[in-house]
Amino acid sequence: MAADSDALQARFDRLIDADERIEPRDWMPDEYRKTLVRQIAQHAHSEIIGMQPEGNWLTRAPSLRRKAILTAKVQDEAGHGLYLYGAAETLGTPREELLDRLHTGRQKYSSIFNYPTLTWADVGAIGWLVDGAAIMNQVPLCRCSFGPYARAMIRICKEESFHQRQGFQIMLTLAKGTPEQKTLAQDALDRWWWPSIMMFGPPDAESVHGDQNMRWGIKRFGNDELRQKFIDATVPQADLLGLVIPDPDMYLDEESGHYVHGTIDWDHFWDVVKGDGPCNRERLATRVGAHDDGTWVREAATAYADKQAQRAAEAAA
Amino acid sequence: MSSKADWPLWEVFVRAKRGVSHVHAGTVHAPDAELALQNARDLFTRRSEGISLWVVKSNDITASDPDDRDALFDPADDKTFRHPTDFELPDEVANM
Amino acid sequence: MPPLLTYTLRQGDRALVLAQRLLETITHAPEIEEDMALSNLALDLIGQARALYTYAGEIDEPFEGPDGTTNHDEDHYAYWREQHEFCNPLLVEQPGEGFAQVIARQFLHDAYALPYWQAMTSSTDTTLAALAAKSVKETAYHLRHGRSWVVRLGDGTSESHDRMQSAVDHLWRFTGELFEHDEVEDQLIVVGIAADPTEIQATWLATVTDTLHEATLALPDDGVMQTGGRSGRHTESFSRLIGELQVLARAHPGASW
Numbered sequence: 001m002a003a004d005s006d007a008l009q010a011r012f013d014r015l016i017d018a019d020e021r022i023e024p025r026d027w028m029p030d031e032y033r034k035t036l037v038r039q040i041a042q043h044a045h046s047e048i049i050g051m052q053p054e055g056n057w058l059t060r061a062p063s064l065r066r067k068a069i070l071t072a073k074v075q076d077e078a079g080h081g082l083y084l085y086g087a088a089e090t091l092g093t094p095r096e097e098l099l100d101r102l103h104t105g106r107q108k109y110s111s112i113f114n115y116p117t118l119t120w121a122d123v124g125a126i127g128w129l130v131d132g133a134a135i136m137n138q139v140p141l142c143r144c145s146f147g148p149y150a151r152a153m154i155r156i157c158k159e160e161s162f163h164q165r166q167g168f169q170i171m172l173t174l175a176k177g178t179p180e181q182k183t184l185a186q187d188a189l190d191r192w193w194w195p196s197i198m199m200f201g202p203p204d205a206e207s208v209h210g211d212q213n214m215r216w217g218i219k220r221f222g223n224d225e226l227r228q229k230f231i232d233a234t235v236p237q238a239d240l241l242g243l244v245i246p247d248p249d250m251y252l253d254e255e256s257g258h259y260v261h262g263t264i265d266w267d268h269f270w271d272v273v274k275g276d277g278p279c280n281r282e283r284l285a286t287r288v289g290a291h292d293d294g295t296w297v298r299e300a301a302t303a304y305a306d307k308q309a310q311r312a313a314e315a316a317a
Numbered sequence: 318m319s320s321k322a323d324w325p326l327w328e329v330f331v332r333a334k335r336g337v338s339h340v341h342a343g344t345v346h347a348p349d350a351e352l353a354l355q356n357a358r359d360l361f362t363r364r365s366e367g368i369s370l371w372v373v374k375s376n377d378i379t380a381s382d383p384d385d386r387d388a389l390f391d392p393a394d395d396k397t398f399r400h401p402t403d404f405e406l407p408d409e410v411a412n413m
Numbered sequence: 414m415p416p417l418l419t420y421t422l423r424q425g426d427r428a429l430v431l432a433q434r435l436l437e438t439i440t441h442a443p444e445i446e447e448d449m450a451l452s453n454l455a456l457d458l459i460g461q462a463r464a465l466y467t468y469a470g471e472i473d474e475p476f477e478g479p480d481g482t483t484n485h486d487e488d489h490y491a492y493w494r495e496q497h498e499f500c501n502p503l504l505v506e507q508p509g510e511g512f513a514q515v516i517a518r519q520f521l522h523d524a525y526a527l528p529y530w531q532a533m534t535s536s537t538d539t540t541l542a543a544l545a546a547k548s549v550k551e552t553a554y555h556l557r558h559g560r561s562w563v564v565r566l567g568d569g570t571s572e573s574h575d576r577m578q579s580a581v582d583h584l585w586r587f588t589g590e591l592f593e594h595d596e597v598e599d600q601l602i603v604v605g606i607a608a609d610p611t612e613i614q615a616t617w618l619a620t621v622t623d624t625l626h627e628a629t630l631a632l633p634d635d636g637v638m639q640t641g642g643r644s645g646r647h648t649e650s651f652s653r654l655i656g657e658l659q660v661l662a663r664a665h666p667g668a669s670w
Contacts, residue, residue, distance in 0.1 A: 023383075025380065025382070025383045026383050027383070048445060051439070051440045051448070052440050055439050055440045058436040058437075058439060059433060059436050059437060059657045059658065060657055060658070060660055060661045061661070062492075062661045062662045062665070062668075062670040063488050063492075063662070063670045064429075064459060064462065064463050064466070064487050064488055064491055065463075065670075066670055067436075067459055068456060068459045068460065068463070071436065071439075071452055071455055071456050071459065072363075072452075072456060074439060074440075074452065075363070075439075075448070075449055075452035075453070075456070076363075078445050078448045078449045078452070079359075079360050079363065079449060081445060082343075082345070082360055082445055082446065082449075083343060083360075086343045086344040086345075089326065089344065094323070094326075095326075095346060096320075096322075096323040120661055120670075152343070159364070170670075173669060173670055177668055177669060178665060178667070178668050180665060180668075181665065181668055286440060286441070287440075289441070290440060290441045290442065290443070293441070293443065293511070293512075294322075294442065294443025294444055294447075294512065295322045295443075296570070296572050296573055296576070297443035297444070297447075297512050297566070297573065298321075298322040298323070298324060298348070298443055298444060299320075299321040299322045299569070299570055299572075299573070300565060300566050300569025300570045300572070300573030301324065301348035301349070301352065301565050301566075301569060302321045302322070302323075302324065302348050303321065303569045303570045303573075304348065304349070304564070304565045304566075304568050304569040305348040305349040307568065308349060324444070345446060346444070346446060347446070348565070349565075351561055352446075352561065352565075355450065355557070355558055355561070356446040356449070356450070359446065359449040359450050359453050360446065360449060363453075
């Protein structure tokens with residue numbers, strides 16, 4: 001037995017070292033499977049919960065064009081959640097179990113969605129900053145060692161390329177619009193900046209799973225590296241918008257060519273992760289409410305399918 | 318865990334355009350085939366990715382066992398004569 | 414107001430108001446797949462409304478804007494008219510209290526909209542005929558979706574049967590209005606621009622009867638039908654719907670988005 005499992009482990013390691021993909025029915029270490037289920041599920045939950053802050057503005061979008069775009073975007077998020085649940089399910093955990101873990105607080109989603117969308121400009125800021133940060137995180141996942149996750153991410157990244165652009169365009173329109181609109185844009189940047197750069201997670205020095213995930217090809221870059229990349233890309237965009245990044249300590253380090261940011265309030269980050277962000281309770285309550293309210297519908301659909309199957313069997317007999 | 322409110326899983330195959338095969342795209346949950354098709358349409362063809370869909374219950378798929386991989390697939394490896402590249406011909410013989 | 418303008422706005426309002434109601438349900442659907450399906454319906458309807466409002470702008474009197482004489486754009490009709498200027502049928506503005514009502518509203522509407530758009534493909538107005546050709550395809554899918562849910566819920570569990578029946582019963586009094594026609598419409602029917610609603614009614618009734626039968630649901634009796642949408646007399650919740658639709662645009666007159 002031991003020899004068998006050694007051989008399986010060796011084969012798995014060989015595939016990982018060769019940068020090949022692991023597929024669902026391959027042998028894999030339990031910890032690899034568990035890590036992936038957790039990460040993919042949390043990613044899926046983030047997409048589904050992430051529909052809410054933007055969904056909040058569907059009925060109030062200020063033009064029909066913006067209404068259509070936002071509807072398509074929120075719909076994409078539902079779709080991306082479904083792609084990801086599908087990838088997680090290939091590892092043997094059914095979606096209803098994953099949803100149950102979300103609904104009972106045993107699994108998390110990205111803390112960024114625990115912030116409120118107070119104005120229309122927040123829809124722009126989410127597209128520009130939140131989707132921008134998400135893309136930085138997600139592009140490397142297209143090369144993730146687990147095949148179904150990598151394939152889902154390829155599809156998602158392709159579809160999401162319009163999300164950040166539409167967000168930036170909203171910000172640009174506001175920033176170049178009336179003085180009131182520009183105020184809205186700056187206010188949104190002020191509120192979304194710090195949560196956005198926290199999306200990359202705690203500094204690598206404090207990150208718990210970092211090293212193992214790197215070795216397994218689940219993670220390709222460190223949190224700090226991606227955060228830096230995001231900041232370097234975003235600061236010039238803010239300049240172009242004529243908006244001010246709300247970090248008075250930030251400066252451009254001429255030697256490295258990187259922007260150095262001020263101190264991040266990680267205590268606040270952990271408060272939000274642990275459930276004490278501005279909207280944690282509301283987001284979860286809405287999701288659980290939709291699920292519970294839908295129980296009779298899902299049951300009815302199953303009952304109808306059973307009846308139909310029975311009728312077909314009787315007709316054939 | 319599983320209850321009447323949980324819908325089974327379906328595998329979705331999409332034909333992108335005429336002349337190509339249906340290709341596996343992913344999965345949806347649905348109570349029956351009709352809704353599986355509708356859900357697959359909404360999930361996998363939002364950007365004109367397909368002109369035809371197949372759905373099949375995931376449970377109805379029989380897959381080869383990864384442990385059988387060597388027995389099933391390795392025997393093909395040494396039959397290189399099945400491939401045209403195995404046959405060297407003089408350069409004068411173009412396009413055979 | 415020219416009859417064609419009134420008529421075009423009625424259709425645009427029908428599409429927009431129904432889309433607005435659908436958007437209220439996104440993130441609350443019984444399953445995530447259904448959030449996607451309802452979003453798709455809303456997207457098609459927003460598209461129809463935009464095309465109809467754009468056409469309305471071409472028919473309507475141009476106005477003196479900052480850049481000279483121009484047509485009103487689609488957003489003018491959605492955001493800058495008063496609630497009594499909206500002339501959608503009352504059915505589409507009814508709030509969807511729960512999934513059964515969302516489905517009943519959609520199905521009763523789509524069973525009308527499909528034959529409506531089919532008839533409009535032969536409208537003598539080429540713009541409306543072209544729009545109809547596109548809308549027929551979209552609506553055929555909407556009807557398929559709604560119909561399959563009516564049957565599934567009607568013939569599902571006893572709870573779903575009761576919920577579906579009461580949703581159909583609840584909305585039935587708003588269906589008669591779909592087939593009304595006034596002098597505005599009659600003028601356009603005569604010249605082949607508008608479809609004759611009496612012909613559509615037969616198709617609608619056949620679809621509804623057939624579907625409810627398959628769903629083991631009872632066809633409600635035709636009692637007193639509510640009416641008033643096309644003349645701008647709406648139901649109580651409509652003011653909130655329009656208020657929410659317009660609140661942001663109206664807070665920033667003259668702004669671009």
